[in-house]
Amino acid sequence: MAFRFSDQHIEDYARDGFTVFRQILPTSLITDLRRACEVGVAHVRASGHTQAQRFGPASTPGVDPQPFADYRDLPALVDAITRLLSPNHRHGNPTVLIQPAESPWCTMWHRDWRDNIPGLDIPAWEQLQYDPDFFNQINCALYEDGCTWVVPGSHARRDTQAEIDRFPTRPIAAPDFTGKTPAECERIGLDYCRSMPGAVRLNLDAGDFAIYRSIQWHIGNYVHYRPRATLHDTAMTARFDAWWKSPDKMMRKETAAT
Numbered sequence: 001m002a003f004r005f006s007d008q009h010i011e012d013y014a015r016d017g018f019t020v021f022r023q024i025l026p027t028s029l030i031t032d033l034r035r036a037c038e039v040g041v042a043h044v045r046a047s048g049h050t051q052a053q054r055f056g057p058a059s060t061p062g063v064d065p066q067p068f069a070d071y072r073d074l075p076a077l078v079d080a081i082t083r084l085l086s087p088n089h090r091h092g093n094p095t096v097l098i099q100p101a102e103s104p105w106c107t108m109w110h111r112d113w114r115d116n117i118p119g120l121d122i123p124a125w126e127q128l129q130y131d132p133d134f135f136n137q138i139n140c141a142l143y144e145d146g147c148t149w150v151v152p153g154s155h156a157r158r159d160t161q162a163e164i165d166r167f168p169t170r171p172i173a174a175p176d177f178t179g180k181t182p183a184e185c186e187r188i189g190l191d192y193c194r195s196m197p198g199a200v201r202l203n204l205d206a207g208d209f210a211i212y213r214s215i216q217w218h219i220g221n222y223v224h225y226r227p228r229a230t231l232h233d234t235a236m237t238a239r240f241d242a243w244w245k246s247p248d249k250m251m252r253k254e255t256a257a258t
Helices: 007-016 027-046 066-073 075-084 122-128 161-166 182-194 238-245 253-257
Strands: 018-021 095-098 136-141 145-150 200-204 209-213 218-222 229-234
Touching: 007 018, 007 075, 018 075, 018 200, 027 066, 027 095, 027 229, 066 075, 075 209, 136 145, 136 200, 182 218, 200 209
Parallel strands: none
Antiparallel strands: 018 209, 095 229, 136 209, 136 229, 145 200, 145 218
């Protein structure tokens, strides 16, 4: 069934902090992107990075840039992002998320920037938390992908007491896989994901395009035996790009020391 944008996408995004444009990529583009990503994965593995979980198409030798340009310019996708957010939001500069080669791996639970960027000016971050020009992130799956978990609605509020109780200290620790077998790592990662109150898995099929507020609670949990090639992108605006590149978003050292 061909993708059709609807008001439900807008309602879901406002309420839950994410929505999915189901089957928006045509199969021909999926095929071209998979072929390009296979070259990128081969380069990463040949370089000895067996547990790497991403690569940059633009900076990886031999990767054909044309499928990524076609993804950027796909009319249905440009139209859907414009309807959901605005004509000022632009996508098309992705990294590619891939499976580790040897053993499962998991990030920490986090809200982007606040929990994974040391030195961030938290009051300034909170002022931007609800601004639609900021923090709109993308996962576009080329294979079935259930790696991402989110807490729906957490983009529109501060932490609940249950979330504070679960992670009372900063920085938040990721699961410890030291000395564990792959099967043990998989169970540890899954238990860690499920330990967050209200967490749900974001299940994507090939050709699905998920867009989500990255300031909500979310996590990536990977297994090594399932192929993954997911375009990890941002719906960028000029304001967000300027803030991203500005040193003003970081706390000054003398402030942090007091």
